Amino acid sequence: MELRGITKRFPGVVANHDIDITVRAGTVHAIVGENGAGKSTLMKTLFGMHKPDEGTIAVNGQQVTFSSPADAIAEGVGMVHQHFQLADNLTVTENVVLGMEPTSRGFLSFGAARTRIRELGRQYGLEVDPDALVEELGVGDRQRVEILKVLYRGARILILDEPTAVLVPQEVNELFGALRELKGQGLTVIFISHKLDEVLSVADAVTVIRGGTTVATIDPEVTSARQLAELMVGSELPSPATGESTVTDVDVLRVENLCLVSADGRSLLEGISFTIHKGEVLGIAGVEGNGQAELVEAVMGMRQAATGTVDLGGSDMSSWTTRRRREAGIGYIPEDRSRYGLLLDAPLWENRILGHQTERPNSKGLLIDAAGAKADAQRIVDEYDVRTPSIDVAASALSGGNQQKLIVGREMSGEPQLLIAAHPTRGVDVGAQAAIWDLLRAARSRGLAVLLVSADLDELIGLSDTLRVILRGRLVASADPATVTPEELGSAMTGAGAAA
Amino acid sequence: MTSDLKASAAALPIAVRTRSLLADKRTRPLVLLGLVLVVFSVVRVATGANELTSAGTLEAALALSIPLGLAGLGGLWAERAGVVNIGLEGMMIMGTWGAGWAGSTYGPWQGLAAGVAFGAIGGLMHAVATVTFGVDHIVSGVAINLLGLGITQFLAVQVLHNPTQSGEIPSMGTFTVPLLPGWFASIGAHHWFAVSDLANVLFAIVDKPAYFTVMAVALLPISYFVLWRTAFGLRLRACGEAPYAAETLGVNVYKYKYLAVIASGALAGFGGAFLAIWSGFYHDGQTQGYGFIGLAAMIFGNWRPAGLAVGAGLFGYTNGLQLRSPPAVHALLLVLVIALAAYSAWLLYRRRWTSGGISAVCTLLVLWWFLKTHELEQHIVSATPYVTTLLVLALASQRLRPPAADGIPYRRGQGK
Numbered sequence: 001m002e003l004r005g006i007t008k009r010f011p012g013v014v015a016n017h018d019i020d021i022t023v024r025a026g027t028v029h030a031i032v033g034e035n036g037a038g039k040s041t042l043m044k045t046l047f048g049m050h051k052p053d054e055g056t057i058a059v060n061g062q063q064v065t066f067s068s069p070a071d072a073i074a075e076g077v078g079m080v081h082q083h084f085q086l087a088d089n090l091t092v093t094e095n096v097v098l099g100m101e102p103t104s105r106g107f108l109s110f111g112a113a114r115t116r117i118r119e120l121g122r123q124y125g126l127e128v129d130p131d132a133l134v135e136e137l138g139v140g141d142r143q144r145v146e147i148l149k150v151l152y153r154g155a156r157i158l159i160l161d162e163p164t165a166v167l168v169p170q171e172v173n174e175l176f177g178a179l180r181e182l183k184g185q186g187l188t189v190i191f192i193s194h195k196l197d198e199v200l201s202v203a204d205a206v207t208v209i210r211g212g213t214t215v216a217t218i219d220p221e222v223t224s225a226r227q228l229a230e231l232m233v234g235s236e237l238p239s240p241a242t243g244e245s246t247v248t249d250v251d252v253l254r255v256e257n258l259c260l261v262s263a264d265g266r267s268l269l270e271g272i273s274f275t276i277h278k279g280e281v282l283g284i285a286g287v288e289g290n291g292q293a294e295l296v297e298a299v300m301g302m303r304q305a306a307t308g309t310v311d312l313g314g315s316d317m318s319s320w321t322t323r324r325r326r327e328a329g330i331g332y333i334p335e336d337r338s339r340y341g342l343l344l345d346a347p348l349w350e351n352r353i354l355g356h357q358t359e360r361p362n363s364k365g366l367l368i369d370a371a372g373a374k375a376d377a378q379r380i381v382d383e384y385d386v387r388t389p390s391i392d393v394a395a396s397a398l399s400g401g402n403q404q405k406l407i408v409g410r411e412m413s414g415e416p417q418l419l420i421a422a423h424p425t426r427g428v429d430v431g432a433q434a435a436i437w438d439l440l441r442a443a444r445s446r447g448l449a450v451l452l453v454s455a456d457l458d459e460l461i462g463l464s465d466t467l468r469v470i471l472r473g474r475l476v477a478s479a480d481p482a483t484v485t486p487e488e489l490g491s492a493m494t495g496a497g498a499a500a
Numbered sequence: 501m502t503s504d505l506k507a508s509a510a511a512l513p514i515a516v517r518t519r520s521l522l523a524d525k526r527t528r529p530l531v532l533l534g535l536v537l538v539v540f541s542v543v544r545v546a547t548g549a550n551e552l553t554s555a556g557t558l559e560a561a562l563a564l565s566i567p568l569g570l571a572g573l574g575g576l577w578a579e580r581a582g583v584v585n586i587g588l589e590g591m592m593i594m595g596t597w598g599a600g601w602a603g604s605t606y607g608p609w610q611g612l613a614a615g616v617a618f619g620a621i622g623g624l625m626h627a628v629a630t631v632t633f634g635v636d637h638i639v640s641g642v643a644i645n646l647l648g649l650g651i652t653q654f655l656a657v658q659v660l661h662n663p664t665q666s667g668e669i670p671s672m673g674t675f676t677v678p679l680l681p682g683w684f685a686s687i688g689a690h691h692w693f694a695v696s697d698l699a700n701v702l703f704a705i706v707d708k709p710a711y712f713t714v715m716a717v718a719l720l721p722i723s724y725f726v727l728w729r730t731a732f733g734l735r736l737r738a739c740g741e742a743p744y745a746a747e748t749l750g751v752n753v754y755k756y757k758y759l760a761v762i763a764s765g766a767l768a769g770f771g772g773a774f775l776a777i778w779s780g781f782y783h784d785g786q787t788q789g790y791g792f793i794g795l796a797a798m799i800f801g802n803w804r805p806a807g808l809a810v811g812a813g814l815f816g817y818t819n820g821l822q823l824r825s826p827p828a829v830h831a832l833l834l835v836l837v838i839a840l841a842a843y844s845a846w847l848l849y850r851r852r853w854t855s856g857g858i859s860a861v862c863t864l865l866v867l868w869w870f871l872k873t874h875e876l877e878q879h880i881v882s883a884t885p886y887v888t889t890l891l892v893l894a895l896a897s898q899r900l901r902p903p904a905a906d907g908i909p910y911r912r913g914q915g916k
C-alpha cells in the first residue's frame with residue numbers, strides 16, 4: 001500500500017498534509033504520533049470514510065479511489081476501530097456476517113457462517129464462541145470479533161487504530177501473537193499507536209506523524225523508544241523533574257486520623273494523617289485500588305469519613321459539602337476525565353462552568369453568565385494551549401490531552417489553595433504531558449499545595465516534594481523523591497519492603 | 501401424615517418436570533400457556549362463569565387483539581431499526597379512513613389496500629422527518645398523530661361529505677375450514693374441564709375466519725422470519741442496535757430505516773383498515789388509542805413478536821370479555837387471586853419477605869373483594885382492559901431490553 005501527498009482539510013484546520021507512506025506487503029507497519037497529530041484522520045482516509053483533498057492511494061501498485069468503506073473493503077482493506085463497532089445485543093456470528101451474509105433461499109444460513117468463523121479463528125489464533133452475545137464478551141474477545149469481521153471480508157490489509165488502548169497487558173500479548181500470526185500468513189497490518197514500547201516490539205517499520213505530516217520512517221531494530229518519542233514530539237523529551245524546592249512551612253491541608261468505611265462495613269481507609277504545605281507537592285504512590293480514589297473523594301467531601309478531621313488553611317472542613325470545599329479553594333482533576341471531569345457532548349465554555357457554577361465569572365446571582373464564562377473559557381484555551389477550533393465545539397471533539405489541559409485550566413482559575421490531581425497525565429500524549437507538568441510546576445512555585453495521585457512512578461518521583469505510599473488503605477511508608485528509585489518505590493507499594 | 505407424604509412424593513416429579521420444562525427456552529411458552537388454560541378452567545368451573553372461555557368471548561378477543569397486534573408489529577419494525585414510532589396512532593387513523601373511503605367506494609379489498617397505503621404514507625412522513633432531517637422521534641410522532649387526525653377529518657368533509665363517518669364497507673368474506681369447527685363446537689358445549697376451554701380457543705380460530713384475519717395473524721410469524729432469519733432483517737436490526745457499526749460494514753442505514761418505518765406505517769394502516777372493515781364503516785375516533793396500546797404491548801413483549809402477541813392478546817381478551825359479558829369480569833378477580841397467590845409464594849420461597857408479605861396481603865384483599873361482591877360496577881368493568889394492561893406492564897417490565905440505538909438520531913459518517 002502506498003500513500004502519496006495525502007492532504008485533508010476540514011473547515012478551519014488542515015488535518016493532514018503531504019503524507020507519504022509506503023507499506024510493504026506482509027509486514028506490520030506502525031504509524032505513531034501524538035494525539036491530535038492527524039493519525040485518525042489519516043486512517044479514515046485510508047478506509048474511505050472520507051476522501052482526501054489531494055494525493056493518491058495505491059494498493060498493490062494499482063491506484064485506487066475510496067469513496068466509502070465498501071470500496072476499501074472491496075480492495076481488501078479492513079479496519080479495526082479504536083471504539084469497537086459492535087452491536088452488543090447481537091451474537092458474534094451476526095456481528096461478523098453483517099453486510100455480507102451467507103444465505104440460502106433467502107434465509108440466513110447461520111451454520112455456514114459459524115463454520116467459517118470457527119475456521120478463521122483456528123487459522124489465526126482468534127477463537128471466539130460464534131453464538132455468544134457480544135455484550136457477554138470481555139474487551140479482548142470483542143477485539144477478536146472486530147478482527148474476525150475484517151478477515152471474514154477477505155481483507156489482506158488490516159488497519160488497527162490504537163488497538164491496545166483498551167487492553168490489559170496479558171491481552172496485549174495475545175493480540176501481538178495474533179498479529180504475528182497474520183503477518184506470517186502474508187497479511188499486512190497497519191498499526192496505529194502512541195505507545196512506543198509496544199510499537200517497537202511488534203512493528204517491522206515505523207512511520208512518525210507530527211503536526212499532520214509524516215516526518216520520518218524508521219527501522220525499529222536500531223531506534224530506541226526515546227529517539228522515537230523525540231521524533232514524535234519534535235523536541236527534547238520533557239522530564240517531570242522539578243527545580244528547587246518551594247516548600248514553605250505554612251500548612252494548607254491537614255488530614256488527621258482519617259478513616260473511611262464502605263457501605264458493607266469494610267474498612268477502606270485507616271488512620272490516614274498527612275499535611276501539605278504551601279508550595280508543596282505531596283505524591284501518593286500505590287497500586288491501584290489501595291484506597292487512593294477513596295482518599296481523594298474523602299478530601300473532596302464526596303464520601304463521608306467515619307472519623308478524623310480534614311482541615312484546610314486552618315478551618316476544619318470535615319462537615320462541609322463538596323460545594324463548600326470547592327468554593328473554599330480546592331481544585332480537583334478527577335481520575336477519569338470523561339466520566340467525572342467533562343460533559344463530553346457540551347461545548348467547551350459550558351464545561352468551563354462545571355464545578356464552578358456558583359462563582360464569577362460564570363454566574364451572577366442565580367443566573368449563569370454565559371458571556372463571562374465564554375470569555376473565560378477563551379482565556380483558558382489561550383493560556384493553557386488547548387488546541388481547538390473554537391470554544392463552541394463539544395468537548396468530545398478534543399483529544400485526551402487537550403481535554404485534560406482544559407480541565408487543568410478550569411481548576412487553576414479562581415486561584416485555589418489546594419489542587420487535588422488524580423492521574424493528571426493518564427492517557428494523554430507526550431506533548432500534553434509535558435505541558436501539564438509545566439503547569440503544575442508553575443502553580444507550585446506560586447505557592448499552590450498539590451495532592452498528587454498517580455500510577456506513573458517517574459511522574460510521582462519527578463514532581464513530588466514528599467512521597468507517601470498507600471497500601472490497603474493505610475499510609476505505610478514515606479520516601480524522599482530526591483533519592484528513591486522507581487524500583488524501591490514499586491516494592492514499597494506492594495508491601496515487599498520499606499522504602500528509604 | 502403418611503398419606504400426605506405420599507401425595508407430596510407423587511406431586512414432586514410433576515413439579516420437577518414442570519420446572520425443567522419451564523427452564524427450557526423452547527418449551528417454556530407452551531408450559532405457561534398450559535398453566536394459564538388450567539387456571540382459567542379452574543376459575544370457570546369454580547364460579548360457573550362459562551362466558552370466561554366461551555367461543556363468543558374468544559372470537560371477540562381475537563378480533564379486538566388483531567388491530568393491537570398489528571400496531572405492535574408496526575412498532576416492532578420501526579424500533580428494531582432504531583426509530584421510535586409513537587405516531588402509530590396517527591398512521592392507524594389514516595388507515596381507518598383510507599379503508600373507509602376506498603372500501604365504501606370500491607370494495608373491501610381495495611379498502612384494505614388503501615388503508616395499508618395510507619398508513620405507509622404516514623410512515624414515509626415519519627421517516628422523512630426522523631431519518632432524513634433528524635427530527636426528534638417523539639416530536640415527529642406526536643406531529644403525525646395530530647396530522648393523521650386532522651387530515652382524515654378534512655378529507656372526510658371534502659371527499660365523503662360527512663365529517664364523522666363513511667358509507668358501508670361490504671364484508672370481506674370468510675372461508676370455511678372443513679369439519680374442525682363442528683368438532684370443536686361440540687366438545688366446547690360439554691363444558692369439560694380444560695378440554696372444552698381448549699376446544700373453544702381452537703374453535704374461535706378456525707370458525708369462518710375472514711381472509712384479512714388470517715393475513716393479520718400470519719404477519720406475526722412472517723415478521724419474525726423476515727427480521728430474525730434473513731440478511732435483510734439482520735441488517736435492519738443492526739441499524740437499531742449499532743448503526744455506526746452497520747455503516748462501517750457497508751450497510752446503507754438510511755435505506756433500512758426508511759424501509760422499516762414505511763413497513764411500520766403500512767402495518768399500522770392495516771390495523772386501522774381492519775378496524776374499519778370489521779365494523780363495516782369508518783367513523784371518527786375509531787382507533788380509540790389502539791396505536792398507543794399496541795406500542796405498549798410491544799414494549800411489554802420486550803420488542804419481540806411473540807411477546808407483543810401476548811400483550812395484544814391480554815388486552816384483547818379483557819376487552820372482549822367486558823364487552824361480551826360484563827358479569828364474567830367478576831370471575832377474573834379469582835384469576836387475579838390465583839396469580840397473586842402464586843407470585844407471593846414464589847417471592848416467599850425466594851426469601852424476599854417484605855415483597856412477599858405485601859403481595860400476600862394484596863392476595864387476601866382481592867380474595868375478600870371477590871367473596872364479598874357478586875358483580876362489579878359498570879365503570880370498573882369497562883376499565884378492566886386498561887387496568888389489567890397497566891398492572892401487567894408495571895409488574896412484568898422488569899428486564900426489558902430495547903434496541904440499543906432506539907430513538908437516537910443517526911447521521912451518516914458521524915460515528916466515533
